[in-house]
Amino acid sequence: MGKELDDFRRYLAPPPSRFLTSSSSQPQNPTVAEAEPTRFASRTKSFSVDIFNQRHESFVLWLPRPEAFTPQPPVLVIGMTGGPPPETFNEIGRFPLFHSTDKVGLWVLDPASISPPLEDGVYRYWFEILDTSPENRGMLLVTDPFAFTVDYGVATSVGGVGRDQPASVIKFRNGKLWACDMDGTEPQPPPLPDQATLPSNNHLVIYGLPTSWAKDRDDSHGHGVEVGTFTDVLALFDTATSGSRFASMAAIRDGAILAELGINALELLPADGTKIRDELGGYSTAHYFATDYDMGPASDLSRLVATIHSQGVRLFTDVAMASGHDSYRYIDFANFHLLPTTERDNPDSYQSNTNEQLRDGHGGDLWRYIRSAHSYDPEAGDGNSLVVHPARAFHRCHLARWMDDFGVDGLRLDSVNNIGNYDFVRSYKERAWELYKARYGGSADASKFLVIGEELSMPVSIVQQGIVDALWNEPWQGRLRAVILGESGGGDNFEWTVRKLVNCKLDKLDGTHFTDGTQAVNYITSHDMAGYRKERLYDFLVSNGIRDIGRRAKLAFGLLLTSVGIPMIFAGEEFADQMDRSIDIDKKQTDPVNYSRKNDGSWREDLFAYTANLVKFRTKCPALGEDDTNFFHVDERRGAKIMAWSRGCTGDGRRPVVVVANFSDETTPGSEYVVPNWPDRDKGGWREISQRRDVPAEWVGREPLLAWEAKVYTRYTECV
Template structure:
């Protein structure tokens, strides 16, 4: 039994287009140009899997005028890059992506203020084990999800999983936005990964690359200047140019459409609805530089799901509170200044309490709420903390001690904490300058005592973060500061009477029976990291503080 299947291509300024496909023995099937800018044709097809592409008279300036070229469907949900064709699946007379059946859509997921995020690159997350087995796919990442649950992670921020050129990359030059990266596995594999995450109460945020594309993105071949800026958007900033940039200012009066808005809006709708993602990390927002579009796009992402909240995060370097106002455009921002000021404090390069206070309490920087910032010590773009310390001549036990101090700040500051994969057990590989060169994280490090101890340290802190709502709100007060001793103390609290106090020593000195004055509350306290109880008087507590150590006191 056959069904009438429609194929269409939006190319309003192009003269002619034809469909060529496996079902036509690769002979041209004419397509009609319609008043809405689409070329369309319908074909009688049985259920099955077919290959196809479009043959079009291009309007792109890199070709001769109206030259005939073959292009992959910009909306293709699966592609064969070797053969340069799109793949379409027909079932029950309709186009489908796959036949995956979701199992865990009803599982409760954490709210934004409860999040502990883990940034992951699928290819490098697995494959660094002792055994010789090749890994780096979604199915391999699924096998590590129980490890992430044990650590306490409840959100994963996936580096790009759209189809990119070649078999290995960070993925920030997308070629096919509706297709998934084939080297990671099938569309069903990705859905199963997301579903398995949801079954464990882990939300999934996807990296959205909406500023620029790969040079062979189909839209560039069809009609470059309709979707893209003709020249570099910011010629004064060539270091931050990563490829052809979408032109969100272009408006087609005849069709009453902004082409780039329409295309990227369709991308977001597709991923939210088809892959059940829980949010988007918007790459290169400073370069994209269009708040009106971002506001519209973020709202579109939220309008496409009624069953769960969508969380939209900006990568805007340097970070700015202007991107996360109550009116938007986005919900949160990567808090680059957190890392920028924590690092020199744990390395002994500076002690400026006011700078620390600014990043521990980002309201001082203009942010309105704890969910407006994503705090981190490392990312795919920034070196691991142990690498940074090693570059400063700080190694071994001393480096691990300072890393633990930084972890305390990360997990107790106002804001949402994020880890870069492997940092929790002391990965220290230098960031690759070649983004096409694999950098598998070294899982055998977990067998070493210091590394396992660091993992347990993170695990304890994450558990506290998730269990104690005093760390999930906007309440923070700095009550003790000793500039000469390089000690800073602050308290987090909630309206139910829970309190978490952090006393941090940023010096190379050990302090025996150090008196912490102005202590917020008398009575019995529990030191969370080492697991012992102690008493505070009306206005002070006495602590033994080692060099570069933080005490975490819970009441």
């Protein structure tokens, strides 16, 4: 089984210069790290998942396929890196794992049995296994599928685009194995935030953040592109942090854009490990338990979470569970993955809600959720003759890693239909809630956590059945883009297009409808920019011949931030960023965000200020946390292109929000425009929020409107 080092090098990727190297991946002398004990405080609590505790004691590989199909035991290949960049791997040895005597399918190796003995320090390792993928290439070196840190600075190549297997990283200290960053830092979970400081679901404004941003260097497309880090994200919240790769951008270095914008929920597009320099915005997940190599170590993510929690901002993470690029492709393909075209009689091959449409791996390997095995349960720790669904158990362990170690406050599940198993999705959601409640010892506030599904066919019934808590409201985007052009949409006339836009509960979908505003996530733009009217708002308006882009963009945000549902802002839309690459794209979020446009000194800067004002209002105003909506004025003389409605109760002394919107090219004639039936017209203290001004009593319900303008009024002044 043993091979000489020269033979091992045939597994190495092409020249290491191909891989990104960063300060976090520089070779370290293990004894240096031990000189700073305060950086490496031991984790005092046990993990909520058994296999994590097993990994603390031993090198482990969970291999639920029957032992009869394991002609050779897996082998640990371990060493250290050294020398100047690019990194070089110095192999220490190869050591076979042993099948656990009481945990079927778990292969273990006590580090104390390694000879010569391991010294305290940071190690890189792989498992050598017999390839079980459809290609069946023989013996391969693969990444530990449960690795908390991976190092693409040293990686093996198993053939195929994006199939490189980075080294797994672990620290040996005091006879135990410790999760660590590449430099040996042992990351700690962020402090537990006080629930009272975090926003409720009905007052969320989510910011969807990819981390591919514009920078001053050209890529193959001729545009400046770089991959942001967790430190760069932190700089969007913290003026004392200048960023990492984006410190040269004044908008990031000198400000805190997201703190200024006022959002109270950050959704990171998948931040777990993807293929290196991934152009799918994180949707080609390869290392589910590790933070993304390009974005930075776990310690940096923990620091980011601690900072945003201290500012009352919740963390949502995006999870891709339909397909992956993980090493179980090679370790145990049949138990974890499938090829639908070869198993057309298998219900696991088809998307949910249909017996006709095969699941789509989008270049990855589809997870197999129906198959079970008699195996050790990595989540619960039960050992013998237990029936386990391997893929389900793997993802529930992944869930615990992110919930426990990074304080996640909400989830977005990507493409739930393509996962192909609503029973699993439901169990995943329920486990997420269990972990959230355990965080607060049973006193968890149910309004401070949410599991959102994404499926553009809009199966709203899965919300009502409790499979997920909420759903992306894709039809909202289509209606919004129609009305800011003065068009109707969704098969309705113009008036009902606006009504369903403002109150998503009026929209009947797949035989049912949303029954609460927290069940729907509304957005102007998302990372799915391919397709008709899906591009960035700026490009959409330009392509439709619109010149007053700033005015139409303000109208769009006025509607987003005052409508029933949870508003989500895709990064860059708050200042109408534009696409620098072709808009004819097939991939998700390949065009980078250019934050330098935010401070243009012109209409974009004005749009940002307008949006930030409404964001802060949306997060605080009680009326906008309620669902009731009253349309009290539709101007039939103008083809229903001027409408007024109120949000929030008026009968018990609470103060409503009133929106008056002009969806036409014409400014209202004369010096006033009278809106009849204005609620509480005789009461003082009205204020127009978008322009931040008081409204004289004699002008309440009488103010003129510019073309394509929405005015937002309230008597609630505590937060404006």
